Amino acid sequence: MKDKTPLIRLAKREDMAKSKIWMIRLAAFAVAILIGMLIFVIAGANPIKAYGTMLASSLGKKSGIRQVVKNAVPLLGVGLALAPCFRMRYWNIGAEGQITMGAMAASYFALFWYNRMPSALLLIVMAIAAMLFGAFWAAIPAAFKARWGTNETLFTLMMNYIAIGIVAWLQGGPWEGKPGSQIIPMFDQKAVLPKILGVHCGWILVLLLVVAMYIYMNYTKHGYEIAVLGESENTARYAGMNVAKVTVRTAALSGAICGLVGFLVASGVNQTLYSDVAGGVGFTAITVCWLSQLNPFAMIVISLLLAILSRGSSGLQTALGIPASISDIITGVILLCMLGCEFFINYRIIWRHKETAGKEAA
Amino acid sequence: MTHAVELKNITKRFGHVVANDKVDLYVDNGVIMSLLGENGSGKTTLMNMLAGIYYPDEGQIFVNGKEVSIRDPKDAYANGIGMIHQHFKLIDVFTAAQNVALGIEDGKYDLKKVADGVREISEKYGFGIDPNKKIYNMSVSEKQTVEIIKVLYRGANILILDEPTAVLTPQETEKLFRILKAMKEDGKAIILITHKLNEVMEVSDVVAVLRKGQHIKTVRTAETDPQQLTEMMVGRAVTLNIDRMDPVDPKPRLTVANLTCRDSEGVSKLEDVGFIAYGGEILGIAGIAGSGQKELLEAIAGLRHISHGSIIYTPEGKAPQELVGKTPMEIKDAGVALAFVPEDRLGMGLVGGMGMTENMMLRTWNKGKGMFVNRKEPEKVAEQVYEFLEVVTPSIDYPVRKLSGGNVQKVLVGREIASSPSVLMSAYAVRGLDINTSYIIYNLMEGQKAKGVAVIFVGEDLDVLLALCDRILVLCDGKVSGIVDARTTTKEEVGLLMTQVGGGKEALA
Numbered sequence: 060m061k062d063k064t065p066l067i068r069l070a071k072r073e074d075m076a077k078s079k080i081w082m083i084r085l086a087a088f089a090v091a092i093l094i095g096m097l098i099f100v101i102a103g104a105n106p107i108k109a110y111g112t113m114l115a116s117s118l119g120k121k122s123g124i125r126q127v128v129k130n131a132v133p134l135l136g137v138g139l140a141l142a143p144c145f146r147m148r149y150w151n152i153g154a155e156g157q158i159t160m161g162a163m164a165a166s167y168f169a170l171f172w173y174n175r176m177p178s179a180l181l182l183i184v185m186a187i188a189a190m191l192f193g194a195f196w197a198a199i200p201a202a203f204k205a206r207w208g209t210n211e212t213l214f215t216l217m218m219n220y221i222a223i224g225i226v227a228w229l230q231g232g233p234w235e236g237k238p239g240s241q242i243i244p245m246f247d248q249k250a251v252l253p254k255i256l257g258v259h260c261g262w263i264l265v266l267l268l269v270v271a272m273y274i275y276m277n278y279t280k281h282g283y284e285i286a287v288l289g290e291s292e293n294t295a296r297y298a299g300m301n302v303a304k305v306t307v308r309t310a311a312l313s314g315a316i317c318g319l320v321g322f323l324v325a326s327g328v329n330q331t332l333y334s335d336v337a338g339g340v341g342f343t344a345i346t347v348c349w350l351s352q353l354n355p356f357a358m359i360v361i362s363l364l365l366a367i368l369s370r371g372s373s374g375l376q377t378a379l380g381i382p383a384s385i386s387d388i389i390t391g392v393i394l395l396c397m398l399g400c401e402f403f404i405n406y407r408i409i410w411r412h413k414e415t416a417g418k419e420a421a
Numbered sequence: 422m423t424h425a426v427e428l429k430n431i432t433k434r435f436g437h438v439v440a441n442d443k444v445d446l447y448v449d450n451g452v453i454m455s456l457l458g459e460n461g462s463g464k465t466t467l468m469n470m471l472a473g474i475y476y477p478d479e480g481q482i483f484v485n486g487k488e489v490s491i492r493d494p495k496d497a498y499a500n501g502i503g504m505i506h507q508h509f510k511l512i513d514v515f516t517a518a519q520n521v522a523l524g525i526e527d528g529k530y531d532l533k534k535v536a537d538g539v540r541e542i543s544e545k546y547g548f549g550i551d552p553n554k555k556i557y558n559m560s561v562s563e564k565q566t567v568e569i570i571k572v573l574y575r576g577a578n579i580l581i582l583d584e585p586t587a588v589l590t591p592q593e594t595e596k597l598f599r600i601l602k603a604m605k606e607d608g609k610a611i612i613l614i615t616h617k618l619n620e621v622m623e624v625s626d627v628v629a630v631l632r633k634g635q636h637i638k639t640v641r642t643a644e645t646d647p648q649q650l651t652e653m654m655v656g657r658a659v660t661l662n663i664d665r666m667d668p669v670d671p672k673p674r675l676t677v678a679n680l681t682c683r684d685s686e687g688v689s690k691l692e693d694v695g696f697i698a699y700g701g702e703i704l705g706i707a708g709i710a711g712s713g714q715k716e717l718l719e720a721i722a723g724l725r726h727i728s729h730g731s732i733i734y735t736p737e738g739k740a741p742q743e744l745v746g747k748t749p750m751e752i753k754d755a756g757v758a759l760a761f762v763p764e765d766r767l768g769m770g771l772v773g774g775m776g777m778t779e780n781m782m783l784r785t786w787n788k789g790k791g792m793f794v795n796r797k798e799p800e801k802v803a804e805q806v807y808e809f810l811e812v813v814t815p816s817i818d819y820p821v822r823k824l825s826g827g828n829v830q831k832v833l834v835g836r837e838i839a840s841s842p843s844v845l846m847s848a849y850a851v852r853g854l855d856i857n858t859s860y861i862i863y864n865l866m867e868g869q870k871a872k873g874v875a876v877i878f879v880g881e882d883l884d885v886l887l888a889l890c891d892r893i894l895v896l897c898d899g900k901v902s903g904i905v906d907a908r909t910t911t912k913e914e915v916g917l918l919m920t921q922v923g924g925g926k927e928a929l930a
Contacts, residue, residue: 070436297749409478
């Protein structure tokens with residue numbers, strides 16, 4: 060009869076020691092690195108050398124480090140923006156569009172108002188415009204959800220394509236530089252963010268935002284409303300919270316930060332506007348947010364890690380001729396392992412033979 | 422003699438929790454066995470292992486003397502075991518026959534054959550079920566009957582019913598018991614999971630008592646009595662009584678008149694409800710599940726749109742005020758507290774992922790100036806509730822989701838009482854609690870009444886309502902079908918009111 064016991068069974072784990080949880084996460088990372096080695100071998104590269112190149116090109120030189128920080132800033136910023144939404148169980152996957160709209164609003168002032176005000180004022184106006192527009196873009200689906208119960212996942216996603224479409228139209232139409240170029244002209248230097256330690260000063264801004272978001276989520280009335288609403292809408296109503304107001308306000312806040320990131324990227328990095336200004340950051344930031352379990356400080360680490368991986372992969376391509384797509388696969392494997400290990404933190408696996416062995420021992 | 426089903430040395434663990442600890446148990450054909458135990462004693466877990474929902478960690482199961490391995494519900498059916506769960510697993514838009522046909526794998530889908538089979542079973546045991554009736558047109562009792570037919574159709578010889586009477590009126594319960602006895606005569610083995618002693622005494626032949634996952638004893642029903650069973654269940658002698666005192670100086674506190682509510686689809690949920698709740702009195706509210714109890718309390722608490730009607734609230738020594746049109750927060754602040762325990766215990770009034778302190782904060786979060794929440798005040802309240810109600814928790818910041826049901830409810834009821842309300846509405850406050858904790862809650866209600874609070878108590882157990890309340894308002898289909906004196910009424914009278922407005926008097930007249 061024993062052979063009829065199921066091969067694998069799952070049992071829910073109770074609270075696990077913190078140290079053990081981190082051991083599992085570390086092990087998952089190690090497993091991911093090992094799988095990555097296998098992938099390098101299949102691709103015909105020396106895995107040790109490949110990893111070495113990745114590290115050297117991202118952290119080995121000053122220019123590499125700068126690039127890493129430059130890549131990490133938008134990831135961290137949008138990760139922070141998404142955190143309150145996700146805490147509220149409001150699935151804002153429209154960060155792409157909110158970034159794009161923010162960048163567009165900032166670009167309007169950069170392109171047409173640069174000679175009417177001093178640089179500092181111009182940058183502030185650009186930032187405010189970006190935040191307002193991002194907030195507006197994010198508030199639309201939230202208002203629909205609050206009023207008519209529409210599905211925010213689909214709605215925010217669709218809003219992305221509209222935003223990107225609008226900028227694509229501006230690019231080839233009203234804002235086009237040289238006729239036929241399909242390119243919006245570069246910003247005047249007055250509209251470009253100053254650099255601090257070789258990277259545009261946006262990095263200081265997002266670090267400040269980390270602290271602010273941590274306080275907002277954990278110590279304010281708004282943060283409390285968001286947490287309660289995320290756990291149960293009914294409880295929120297019972298506690299006298301205005302569910303519609305909280306939903307729209309939180310989405311708008313999220314959109315405002317996304318818009319700000321759009322401004323940082325357009326002004327600090329691209330120094331112009333094009334339709335791909337968000338470049339997938341809005342989606343990658345979802346990963347940042349979840350891997351950090353909505354903890355703003357952990358997001359610093361995760362966004363840096365992802366930025367290192369992405370910088371490392373372009374290094375691989377130039378130094379070893381390994382296609383960047385290979386390292387994208389490796390990035391994917393790492394993320395999968397990191398997310399997958401949460402399963403082992405929550406569940407215990409019982410194998411058939413182990414159980415029988417346990418019985419004999421008893 | 423071989424038993425219909427026998428469990429040997431069954432152990433099941435969930436994490437560190439041992440749900441069943443080396444249970445030995447058997448039941449014979451032609452016997453109704455009650456599986457008695459408090460909530461959390463492991464009754465349902467044990468039976469779920471027979472039904473193929475869980476797989477035991479240790480131990481053996483024998484059916485008709487043969488060892489079997491039940492890995493999924495199909496294995497259970499193959500061994501003639503069928504379980505009727507507490508929450509029906511039926512598809513509303515299907516007919517009875519379609520629901521029975523669901524999941525049967527015999528090659529072809531022959532609805533006519535199934536319908537004939539259903540009719541045959543229905544006639545054999547006197548179920549009176551039309552195979553072609555849609556589930557959404559059925560009463561709770563009929564739905565339950567369909568569940569029973571479902572397992573009988575699959576040839577079950579061993580039937581397990583998980584708290585079948587929880588959703589039934591007294592009259593429907595009697596009918597169910599007649600059916601169970603008919604099936605017993607037919608030689609089936611029946612296991613009835615319950616924690617209601619009077620049902621045990623009425624219907625079963627033997628009683629198996631579980632406590633904290635262990636099988637304490639199996640006794641013949643004829644040779645025992647409720648007091649002895651309670652002691653086996655709880656583990657020590659308990660006194661089960663509520664010291665009901667007469668209302669002290671009752672003054673109208675809440676005057677509800679012509680209250681009508683419709684849901685978003687325009688369906689009437691409350692119709693023309695009117696009553697007066699007095700201070701220093703416990704007003705019970707009885708009714709079949711979903712008769713408007715929840716809607717009534719929500720309407721008073723300002724959480725539901727009111728089509729028309731009025732709710733006049735007269736606080737002690739103050740002028741009367743109209744509650745209709747006020748926000749939930751204003752109503753709360755005026756002294757009307759609501760402690761609603763939903764089916765999942767959390768999700769209405771408590772936040773599972775938060776600790777006691779943060780849950781206390783639900784009442785005070787928007788008090789005080791500035792953008793930051795004040796943690797000091799709720800922390801004090803949490804400490805008070807923790808000490809006064811003896812909440813078992815590692816710390817007041819430990820997520821309440823991880824507390825046992827009784828402690829969760831203590832946190833909820835404790836918070837509402839801590840706000841010193843002048844109207845305390847509680848719904849299903851003892852849902853799923855063990856006997857002792859239930860009596861703590863009853864006595865808390867009694868204590869509030871002594872302080873002059875108008876207590877409105879929505880309950881499921883008629884025996885408790887009769888013993889605890891001063892008056893009982895019976896709801897039927899969103900209407901008040903009667904308000905009776907709890908001291909003089911009977912269970913039967915309330916039961917009739919629950920199913921028919923006016924207790925069927927119009928029909929007789």
